Amino acid sequence: MSDSAEIPPLEDEDLEPADPDQYSGPLEWYWHFQQRPDFETDSEQLRVLGELERLFGELEDYRQYRAGKLNRLVTNLGAGRRPPRGMYIWGGVGRGKSLMMDAFYKVSRHRRKRRVHFHEFMREIHARMRALSGTEDPLDRISTEIARELRLLCFDEFHVSDIADAMILGRLLELLVAKGVVFVMTSNYEPDGLYPNGLQRARFLPAIEVIKRELDVVPLGGGMDHRRRILEGFRVWYSPPGEEADQHLAQFFDAVTKAAFEREGALVIGGRELPFRQRAKGVAWFDFDTLCVEPRSQNDYLEIASGYHTVLVSGVPRLAAERTDVIRRLTWMVDVFYDQRVRLAMSAEAPPEELVLPAAQATGPGRMVRNEFARTASRLLEMQSRDYFARKHASAENPQVLRAR
Numbered sequence: 001m002s003d004s005a006e007i008p009p010l011e012d013e014d015l016e017p018a019d020p021d022q023y024s025g026p027l028e029w030y031w032h033f034q035q036r037p038d039f040e041t042d043s044e045q046l047r048v049l050g051e052l053e054r055l056f057g058e059l060e061d062y063r064q065y066r067a068g069k070l071n072r073l074v075t076n077l078g079a080g081r082r083p084p085r086g087m088y089i090w091g092g093v094g095r096g097k098s099l100m101m102d103a104f105y106k107v108s109r110h111r112r113k114r115r116v117h118f119h120e121f122m123r124e125i126h127a128r129m130r131a132l133s134g135t136e137d138p139l140d141r142i143s144t145e146i147a148r149e150l151r152l153l154c155f156d157e158f159h160v161s162d163i164a165d166a167m168i169l170g171r172l173l174e175l176l177v178a179k180g181v182v183f184v185m186t187s188n189y190e191p192d193g194l195y196p197n198g199l200q201r202a203r204f205l206p207a208i209e210v211i212k213r214e215l216d217v218v219p220l221g222g223g224m225d226h227r228r229r230i231l232e233g234f235r236v237w238y239s240p241p242g243e244e245a246d247q248h249l250a251q252f253f254d255a256v257t258k259a260a261f262e263r264e265g266a267l268v269i270g271g272r273e274l275p276f277r278q279r280a281k282g283v284a285w286f287d288f289d290t291l292c293v294e295p296r297s298q299n300d301y302l303e304i305a306s307g308y309h310t311v312l313v314s315g316v317p318r319l320a321a322e323r324t325d326v327i328r329r330l331t332w333m334v335d336v337f338y339d340q341r342v343r344l345a346m347s348a349e350a351p352p353e354e355l356v357l358p359a360a361q362a363t364g365p366g367r368m369v370r371n372e373f374a375r376t377a378s379r380l381l382e383m384q385s386r387d388y389f390a391r392k393h394a395s396a397e398n399p400q401v402l403r404a405r
Helices: 026-033 043-066 069-076 097-107 118-131 138-149 163-178 205-214 243-257 288-293 298-307 324-339 365-382
Strands: 086-091 113-117 152-156 182-187 215-220 262-269 272-280 283-287 310-316 343-348
Touching: 026 043, 026 097, 043 086, 043 097, 043 182, 043 215, 086 097, 097 113, 097 152, 097 182, 113 118, 113 324, 118 138, 118 152, 118 163, 118 298, 118 324, 138 163, 163 182, 163 205, 205 215, 243 272, 243 283, 243 310, 243 343, 262 298, 272 288, 272 310, 283 288, 288 310, 288 324, 298 324, 324 365
Parallel strands: 086 182, 086 215, 113 152, 152 182, 283 310, 310 343
Antiparallel strands: 262 272, 272 283
16 A cells, blocks of 8 residues: 555445345355456365355255254254264465355354354353363363354364463364364364474374364365455555654554544553553554563453554564564464454564564474464465455444444
8 A cells, every 4th residue: 555545444344245145155155256356266266165055055954954843852862963064174375265264154044153263262261161160071061051152163264372272172172063063164274284393282183183073174275375466555564664664654543543642651451551652542553562572462462452443563573483472472463453353554674474584493383483474474464455454343343342442
């Protein structure tokens, strides 16, 4: 985006209708979506959509089967038809996995469905486990509660980097599948490539086995990175950091606020101060060190995303792969902001794909974190696009969850 280019307003309508009854299935939704002038049809995406169309039909048949009271009773007693197998779609960055999920989720007629970022879901699981501390087998109880709440659970960009998640995931997935929850997941990794070189990885292997046994594993091949294709000079990334970059960020801040703002104050999140450079209604500007070098949790980023539709970040350095804590916080921040559709403008020492330097050793945590950062870099590229900036902030659709300030 040039410095003078108009920034799309937050109130823009979504580019695709979301009424599930409007389309006969994911393929029809996709054919509608491809009418956009900037869209290129992808044969690999069509192949995967064919698999999702099949699953959509199987879920519809099962939903209608359970609509009968006797069938529902028999199924709840452990007899009757089992729900269809879920699906695990994996492929390289920018291949359109999130679009595939859109096509499937938006047309699903299940009322008890949820699409959620995996990190946010696991944060909720750990919170429920803390609330049930001291009770016998809390994971079984939690899975029963979730199975009552949901029939379809969709994870976009499924990946595991936290040992606390890795240790419980296998049993959690197995319990949920046994209780009738159908999963659809997308990931950059084939199942056997999840949690590579992770601590106590042997204890994570049951999760991989559940995925391979209970879900259809569908690769999304091909080489086109659609995120790069749609960039077309939409500029909200300034390099190198410094006075000139700060001037551009200040102009950007003025363009999205057009109102009074505060200078050099602090938010209070989780009982800790988080200094900001400037803040206005819905817009906040921070230094990178404040957000990612100082100790932060995913909850901190969710709190920021709940109150601010636009975030500016100054001074992102190139990071040695061995600075795993800082890189992981940056990844968490990007994941949360992306999932909540927060607009992001940054000044950095390098393009997204060059922010993390090569690891000094061929194996180990640094190498693993650097490999995982490829997904984050791809998201940072997409977050510079016009399409991304035209999306509504999550608070516009979920005001009961995300509190606008």
